[in-house]
Amino acid sequence: MNEFVQEIQARFEVLWSNPQRPDLMQIGVRQVNALPLLTWLKSNTGYFILNHFSAVDWIEDGEFQLTYLLTDYAARRSLMVCVRIDRAAPTAESVHHLWPEAVTYEQEMFEMFGISFPGSPRQGVDLLLEGWEDIPPMRRDFDTAAFAEEAFGFRPGRTHTNPRDRVAIAFGQKGFLHDH
């Protein structure tokens, strides 16, 4: 796999590469040469099937990571291309002209993460949710439990006592290095 990475390195700048498994190589590229790399991979290498395309929310670094997984069924190997895009205004080039199933991936990512793919045919059309007014739910800063409690509410009548508190109350647990 490494010589294949060299081949890519020759054309595009590979930020990092990690041979996760003998049949899975992961590389990281800059956003600017993501689409050229994918187009090159599709047109003149064995990796022309887009197996999977999704986003990961690295909220601490303020970035989304787009992951394209291309598989070469003849050589029985996969290549995972990871691209970091800015989280504040997340936009990326659409690849639906290379792979038709990318339309659905992009539609879902716009709805779930808010990553816009200008030119993607079905961007903005509801895929999974209907009448959703909150921030895109798959973002890390969306708290689904609080939303569920507030929007739907749970069945009342359940009480829970934390064993730790019950022991502390029953036996008066105090610390002497600090004034509680």
Next chain:
Amino acid sequence: MTIENPHVEKETQLWVGPQHPGVTGNMAIQVWLTGDTIQRGITHVGYLHRGFEKLMERRKFIQSFPIVCRICVPEPDTNEYLLAASIEELGGITIPEKAVWLRTLVLEMSRLASLVQQIGGGAGATGLGAVPNWTYTLRDYILDSFEELTGGRVYHMYMVYGGVRRDLPVGFAERMEATLRKIEERLPYIDKVTFQSSVWRERTQGVGLTDPAWVKEMGISGPAIRAMGFARDVRRDFPYLAYPELDFSVITSTGGDIYARMEIRRHEVVESIKIIRQVLQKMPKDGPVAAPIPNVFTWRIPTGQTYVRAEASRGEMGYYTVTDGSDKVRRVHVRGASYVHGFAMAERMFEGLNIADLHPTLVSIPTCPPEMER
């Protein structure tokens, strides 16, 4: 949600909606008809959306183990295996020999149950009442074996990180053999009514065609691609578990229509039965069934990402898992086979299809809505 067709002339717009006996699972097809033939169709999902991936980000590793098998109801075990395999790869856990064989057994039994159900679905979609009844009964016998092995009927929650939760019960092999023989005994009757029946052949041959040119563009897999002559099977291309030691053949056929896809399933049932017999025979008799895993309350896995794939009855299923050093998953993306089949491929197959053939086509692909929307 409605998508208006801006250039409406004299087409009837119809919703083969979520409440419809003729839709596999819970999804809607918005079709534009002229007379009985479909001009264009758009698949709508979201009716079973529970946000698994969001829920898994709030659950410790051991806690996302039971929720994963709820993703696809007819075939839950592929999800269990894929999550276990990805977390084990990232967490650095190797499973014992017997667990490898037990997992292969469970995957093949689940595949057999799903294939048998799909054969019933294929026949039922064209109006045959008898075959779905038989196939659901055969599937029920397999569920009884599952219940005996894993403790659960449909959701097994059996393949946990590090191996499996229980060993084979005593006398399981004989009872499983009896079930397999029941299936084999019923297959000729199914052939009589479907593959050898003139009406069924007329309803399925040349209907729901897939074009080999799509293979280059889309990640089609499973019976849909094997019906076009491509011998693509993850168990052969990217072998996992005990499949390298098993001999089974990848069934292909030509024609790319409903008949070809159902024929492949019919032969894959025989292959699955053969595999199950081999697994039960070659399985090591003793040895541990699970490797020890760290304390589940505080288990942290260092940062990493991986993509693990397996062959479900509908095609190639993959899990993209990212961990970030905490005790929860950063991101899991479930890529089911129906994600490509249900949207891109199905919408191309709808064109020119008779509305009466919509249901047989959907069943033959097949599309499993919960897998498409998770």
Next chain:
Amino acid sequence: MSLKNALAPFGIWARALARPYTIPVEDIMRAPADRYRGWHTNDAEACIGCGSCSDICQNAAIDMVVNRDATKGDTGLRPMVDYGRCCWCALCVDVCPSGSLGLSSEYTWVDKDPEVFRYVPGVDKKPWDDDTKGWHGGEWDLINHDRVPMSMLPGETRGQTWAEVVLGYSEEEAQREAARCLECGICTAACPAHMHIPEYIGAIRDGNYEQAVNLIYETNPMPEMCGKVCTRRCEDVCAHAKQGEPVAIRWLKRFATERFDDLREVIKADVAPIGVGKRVAVIGGGPSGITVAYYLAIRGFEVNLYEALPTLGGATFFGIPKYRFPMPSLEKQVDMLRGAGVKLHVNSPVDAALFEELRSTHDAVFIGAGLMRGKAMRVEGEDAPGVVNALTFLLEHHLRNNTDSDKVSKEPVVLPGMKVAVVGGGNTAIDAARVSLRLGASEVVISYRRRKEDMPADWEEIEDAEHENIQIDVQAIPLRIEQTPDGRLDLIWGPAEMVADKPGARPKPVLVEGVENHLVVDRIIGAIGQGPNLRWLSPEAQGTIADKWGWIKVNEDGMTGMPGVFAGGDLVNETADAISAIADGLRVVQGIPRWLGLQ
């Protein structure tokens, strides 16, 4: 469309004559497989309410509800399962440390009212309560029951050296052991000082040892001592102890404190200096005295500590041999006291006059003198030479070895090659036996009145003693001691048979008449027990603060009958172990400021 294809389907009409697959109506409710996961069952007595099932459940289906009042080993809570949430994954059964929770194999529950699908298994009666089939713990458990093994000195050689027997965990071992903890908090209740055990074990697991040590010092000024010699009440009630080995809490505490050579900069206390300008006198440098001195000193009190022996530590110095609790770790904790600004007065026993003077010059006085009087065996011939009390034997031994005090003869009582008999079954007896072994005794015998399982000593101590092939004679009541012609001693003892006492108490040994056995040895050490010794107080002071046997009575603040005089440690509580002494000290640390009105 060939004719064969047209006629083939008719073949299936044969199916119409065969027997239908349908299950007849009467046995539709068929029995499920043996390991089918149905509704929950729980053994309410075996359950300790640790809440592990409630923590593992990802559907938040299990609430811990109050079922009985909390006791030392049981939080008194029981899991209530909400079947509006449960998904029958049985993770709660696999994580249950006591193995009380299980799933029956019953699967039908139909009702009109949705509120009914919630019950406390084992408490609310259900038809499937005694179903043995279903899914039960034991076959594949999420928690691992066995402890990380501790490396120790090999059995034979450790008898000859004074090096520390238990070698302590490495960092990796400690983190692996700490990761076993389920953080249920039951140990906190059992520990007399209620230490923050789950918190500091979590800190050790996460690797921030500084926070761990600070958490330990919240309630324990002598953690290294506790880490080596504590009686580990916490480990007895640990959730793991039900079905496996408990978490090694004591060794983890020791690991945390041994990470730092000098804890003075590490421990950061921020308490209000309420005691500035106030003076407190502490009599006795045992665990209770050290606790009062340390915690009052960091609160600004001016503390004067008076200790009769040359070093502090009290019973932990002279009562516990150095292969279990080496001097350097005792010195380290005494340095903490100096760091806190306590003025130490060693080799200065307090008599009645000094006591009165201290009462007048200090705002409060604390008595933590400990049990200094070894009980006599009250056996005829006890005053023969060569018969010595275990307390004085150990005291003199430690003074001779570890300090340059001149009050003791250079000549040890037990000489190499002697045969020694120790009468008694507590920790002191075991320590006396092992010390005399290290002093070169050729053979050591422990003779005890009751059975082996009744011995009050720590089971680990008994095991270690047997490793060092010390013989233990059980059910032996000493009758009298006689001198043999060649100057040796003959311990004559009679066998005893056990008679059940009131329920819960140990059975009483009763002498079997007419049978006498002889045990000829060179030295006899009596380790029957220790008693209070308040003779240094004036008689009327003794009268006010102590009862007729010499035990001091205190109120909930730790104050005795005499205002301003507080007491704690073995003189007050009967449990007579170090951690209870620290607990008394902690009570007094709250009592004194409250009595002085400074809180």
Next chain:
Amino acid sequence: MELLLQILWSSIGVLIAVAYGLLTGGIVRKLFARIQGRVGPPVYQGFIDLGKNFFVRDNISHGPMFYFGPALRTAGGVGIFLFIPAIVGWAPGENFSFAGDLLLVMYFMFFGSLGMALGGSAGGHPHTPIGAGRGLSQMTAFEVPFILAVIALVADTGSFSVHDLTLAQAGGFLEWNLLTHPFAAAAAFIAMLGMNGYAPFNVVGAPNEIPVGPMTEYQGGFIATLGTGRAIFAIAKMILFMDLFLGGATSILEAFIKVFVIYMWSVAVAAVFPRYRVDQSMRFFLGWPALIGVVAVLLALF
């Protein structure tokens, strides 16, 4: 006066026919269940369903035209029954066969389906026009062989009255048109598969494509009427076939048995075949069954 008596007897005849239709429907459901390996519903389930549908509380109606669908359907079935002799030679069994002839009966057959198409479309559900379109086109297809068979018979016996056609076959089963006009019988019996609406030609009411086609909007009382309509329609057609090809019936028991046997022919085919699409079924009927019909007519004419 004699007419009044006849009306009384015929209405009793209709009730018996409905009851027998529901009973046969129950037996057919049991047979389908048996072949599927099931126990199947009790035989009297048809009556319970009828009762349940009557007792549905509120019937959602879409205007007056909506009512005509089931009404016309039932009227078609009753019409056929009234104008053909259920039992030949026994006054009450003759019904009004003297007044009507084969053309009227065939009109009543088309009449039912037209009614359903109009009524269903009034419901406003898009499935109904598609279902109606299918039903009507399929009906025209399977009517062709039937009409050719009828023409062959009429040409041979010279009269349109069913009564005369039945009498023409009197004299033992050798005289039955089934044997004397085999081609006509074959074409008619194949056409009957289409009429009954069982597989392989049940795409009209098929649940999993366009759910139940014209009947999508009907519920409660309407379905009860439709149920009785279908029951009487089936029995009436069977009696017609009995009269035309099996020499009519001289006693009630003979009528019951012959009707049941004819019914079993379409059930035997239905249990084992999937559904044809509409265009396939039209192509099927206009294929060799129509050819057989033409041959039958040629034979009858020359």
Next chain:
Amino acid sequence: MGVEEKGKVPLLPSGVPVGSKPHATDSTLFAQGRPKPLSLDESVAFIKNWFRAQSLNVMAYGTGCGSIELGPLGTSRFDMERFGITGGPTPRQSSVLIISGYLSVKTLKRVIRSYEQMPNPRWVVALGSCTINGGMYWDSYSTIKILDQYLPVDVYVNGCMPRPEALIAGFKDLMDMIKRGEANGYIEYQNNLDWYRANQRKVIKDWNLPEYSW
């Protein structure tokens, strides 16, 4: 070609881009007025209830994962038809609506529409734990937690998912209740429709329903 290749978001005839139509409030397609309350003597008619109980039509709508067990129930192994239970292809012909597990908001709207199309008397059977208090998806942003707030439920069959045997027990329970005249969820729905509608409005934001265009 099934997928628009134009790359431009198609506009509706009214000029509004596809998919971004403003959310309608309660459109006229949902029951607004409250029908006249039903007289209670109706439910004491034992004969009518006996007929209704002996022939139930289960609507063919697998709303959740529990509907996979309706397969074995409807086919030869457990055969619900011998109890007179058959499938109803459309809401008009069905009398029992099975909510077979979790219910996402998108499905809830269609379920309400189907429920209101069903003729009275109609019953709701709720399967699994998801309909009682949210089940495994208690913290999901898209599934409802307490079915009781949105639809009147007559019988709960617990289990995740309930087995066919449990479903048969549930149906027997429902049939007995109908015969005793106690299964009156639909009367309760009609009598306090405002309460149900308020809860539904709190959860469903977009009340659009697909219009059928010719």
